[in-house]
Amino acid sequence: GFLGLSGAILIQVYNALCQGDPTTFILILAIVPTLVSLTLMPCVKIYKTTTFDDKNHLNAFSAIALIVAAYLMLAIILENIFSFPVWGRTIAFIILLVLLASPVGIAAKALKEEKDPLERYHQIPGEPDQTTVGSSSGVDLFRDDEDDEKDMNLFQAMVTVNFWLLFIAMICGMGSGLATINNISQIGESLGYTTMERSSLVALWSIWNFLGRFGGGFISDIFLHKGWARPLFIVITLATLTFGHLIVASGFPGNLYIGSIVVGICYGSQWSLMPAITSEIFGVRHMGTIFNAIAIASPVGSYVFSVRIIGYLYDKVAEGEGNSCYGTKCFMLSFIIMASVAFFGFLVALALFFRTRWFYGQLVVRRLRRLSIS
Numbered sequence: 040g041f042l043g044l045s046g047a048i049l050i051q052v053y054n055a056l057c058q059g060d061p062t063t064f065i066l067i068l069a070i071v072p073t074l075v076s077l078t079l080m081p082c083v084k085i086y087k088t089t090t091f092d093d094k095n096h097l098n099a100f101s102a103i104a105l106i107v108a109a110y111l112m113l114a115i116i117l118e119n120i121f122s123f124p125v126w127g128r129t130i131a132f133i134i135l136l137v138l139l140a141s142p143v144g145i146a147a148k149a150l151k152e153e154k155d156p157l158e159r160y161h162q163i164p165g166e167p168d169q170t171t172v173g174s175s176s177g178v179d180l181f182r183d184d185e186d187d188e189k190d191m192n193l194f195q196a197m198v199t200v201n202f203w204l205l206f207i208a209m210i211c212g213m214g215s216g217l218a219t220i221n222n223i224s225q226i227g228e229s230l231g232y233t234t235m236e237r238s239s240l241v242a243l244w245s246i247w248n249f250l251g252r253f254g255g256g257f258i259s260d261i262f263l264h265k266g267w268a269r270p271l272f273i274v275i276t277l278a279t280l281t282f283g284h285l286i287v288a289s290g291f292p293g294n295l296y297i298g299s300i301v302v303g304i305c306y307g308s309q310w311s312l313m314p315a316i317t318s319e320i321f322g323v324r325h326m327g328t329i330f331n332a333i334a335i336a337s338p339v340g341s342y343v344f345s346v347r348i349i350g351y352l353y354d355k356v357a358e359g360e361g362n363s364c365y366g367t368k369c370f371m372l373s374f375i376i377m378a379s380v381a382f383f384g385f386l387v388a389l390a391l392f393f394r395t396r397w398f399y400g401q402l403v404v405r406r407l408r409r410l411s412i413s
Contacts, residue, residue, distance in 0.1 A: 214340010251307020
């Protein structure tokens with residue numbers, strides 16, 4: 040979710056520190072992420088697992104993420120209505136930094152409670168630890184041996200139909216969604232949107248992306264425990280994405296505001312659904328490798344749609360007009376094609392849903408049985 044918000048956050052950084060000086064801003068983007076990673080590496084440690092329930096802390100972290108998103112949306116709207124002085128932008132940026140730093144307090148509280156066994160849980164004297172019952176090596180008694188059989192490596196996953204169905208669906212969904220954000224400023228220019236409106240669209244896209252990532256995982260988890268297979272939500276998002284692309288293609292007044300909401304939420308939700316589906320179908324042991332292999336679908340699809348479709352058709356229409364194009368003709372055909380591709384992805388995802396429906400039924404049954412035993 041925070042990855043989705045990063046675009047809106049960086050725009051606030053630019054407004055507060057580098058407005059009118061894009062060179063300095065690009066230099067900051069080149070240096071600061073590396074410095075942050077190197078500085079915070081010593082903080083990454085392996086902690087012993089416990090029976091400590093982190094649900095309250097996770098809920099608090101989720102609440103902070105939603106507050107940050109709401110604050111950013113408010114800031115973007117106000118910037119469109121009023122012209123903020125330097126001191127106003129600085130104060131807004133300081134408030135944003137405080138909100139972004141607040142999860143540190145949640146982490147500190149969680150560590151404190153974890154170190155305090157009285158706050159963590161009360162274990163009855165003489166009762167064995169349920170995480171190591173029946174096993175001196177600490178193996179979880181309630182883990183199904185069947186789970187190990189589903190831990191595939193990359194090569195084993197790549198020879199399955201499910202891998203390629205998911206990969207193709209992600210090319211259609213992630214690829215077309217990323218191509219939309221790559222071209223949204225130029226689309227706005229062709230339709231007569233002002234510079235401020237185009238900048239706002241990019242920032243607001245980050246918020247819709249966040250809501251998709253946050254909501255897609257959260258909602259699919261709820262329905263998963265009710266017996267709904269998670270690939271069904273890939274099907275729903277791709278069907279919705281089809282209409283989102285058609286809205287962008289239509290070119291009616293304000294279409295980009297509506298289209299960016301629909302496409303942004305659908306694009307973001309796929310970034311939370313795809314990793315979860317990957318781990319559930321192929322197992323967690325090699326999940327990182329398989330996930331990154333499927334994630335290649337995003338840049339591959341973006342290249343095909345941005346360069347080979349949108350760029351090619353735009354140049355063809357703009358010939359003889361100074362390489363510029365204005366009006367709905369500039370991107371209409373491109374987004375009709377991408378809507379067709381998204382619909383094809385919907386059909387592919389539907390096939391994946393039917394192929395995995397029985398498997399997900401068994402997965403949910405095993406999880407609920409484990410929870411009831413523990």
